[in-house]
Amino acid sequence: MSKLFAFFKRFQVFLLFVALQFFALYIYFTFMSFPKTQILTSANDITGKVLVVKNDVTKLFNLSNTNLKLQKENIRLRDKNPISFIQIDKKSVKIDDTLFHQQYEYIPAIVINSTYDKRNNYFTLNVGSLQGIKRNLGVFSDEGVVGVVHYVSKHFSIVKSVLTADINIDVMIEKTDAFGLLKWDGTHARYGKIAGISNDIRIKKWRKVVTRGGSGIFPRGISVGKISSISSIEGQPLWDVSVLFSQDYRKIQNVYVVKNLLKTEQEKIEALIPEDKVE
């Protein structure tokens, strides 16, 4: 027994180092897959407030640019407003539409902290559970998809952005309708990859890539980017497709969180699919 104590006494410095190091690495690797505590993220109250102050200073630099973008979006929406249409057939009667139910709800938010240079980039938004944000809601901007909500506190939320290693948003190529999973290899903030497109499908450069809406996180047809290069993977019947993102994640400000009102219904019916039996 005394030898054991002597051992601990001799290596106490190293043991403390190993213990703390183990703790740090443990939270690092578990947080990436599922966050448990709030205190260590930027969603806690103190750091959240610090970031709000920081954003109050830095947002002014992008103000004119942001205004222009919002103006463009306004014009696009105004085009669809009934005021800007002329009624051609005066005899028709307007009936309250029961064919269309609202499926998606949008919550505006501002990105108060973001990076693009790291291997896994998380964005902090200034909305939280009080505004109705939940885990696994989609986030997009007026130019393209941004990511999926990863962790929520009362006033803030953390978004796992497209620029993380295992984002896996399901996307499709317009017109061809070939679909695959969106990936990021961690090198350049403007380029991503689509995995799982079979090489007997013909695809063309500069085709638009949009979300497929399969998992019920995003509505169908939100812009992701354009195909920038296609090459074949050796030894696999797949295309290696690179995508140029339509949203520049290096200067992102205003985003929308999208809430699918029918998601539970979709999940419920998809749970009825029988699992493959392993024999």
Add this chain to the structure above:
Amino acid sequence: MIQFIKHLLRFIFFALAQALVFNQLEIDFGIQFMIYPLFILLLPHDLNIFLSFIVSFVFGLTIDSISNTFGLHASSALLIAFARPYIFKIFETRDAYDPGSELSLQNMEFRWILSVHGLLLLIHHFWFFLLEIFKFNELLFVFQKTILSLPFSFIICILIQTIFLRKTKLK
């Protein structure tokens, strides 16, 4: 007591500067500026090693909590705190370090700073990028990030020392 307040203020300054300013500066080629190791390097050299572990661990977690890296900075900061006494011993000057004097640019020779700070920053950067990327087939990218970031971090550490620190008076 004055020492304690001085280091507390430095703690806040370095944490905020790293998380709010230097983590936002992002150039291409994977270059990142890291100034916060300087706080740990400037801790008193005769500080109790357990205390220095705890201080650097909490310091790393503070930066982590602002920049959403979940323990990455804490792990790297802890590694410097662990390596610091050994490196100090290897590069010990002819006469031992004066107790109470600060091992900064003002009190030491530039060659000592270059080798000790350079080596510890190298260890820190390599460990940080290795953990961040965590793929052996991209080891080359880890080296690239380490080698390219190192001079930038070192130059900024030197600048901070020349601007903010004064020579400590010896009694």
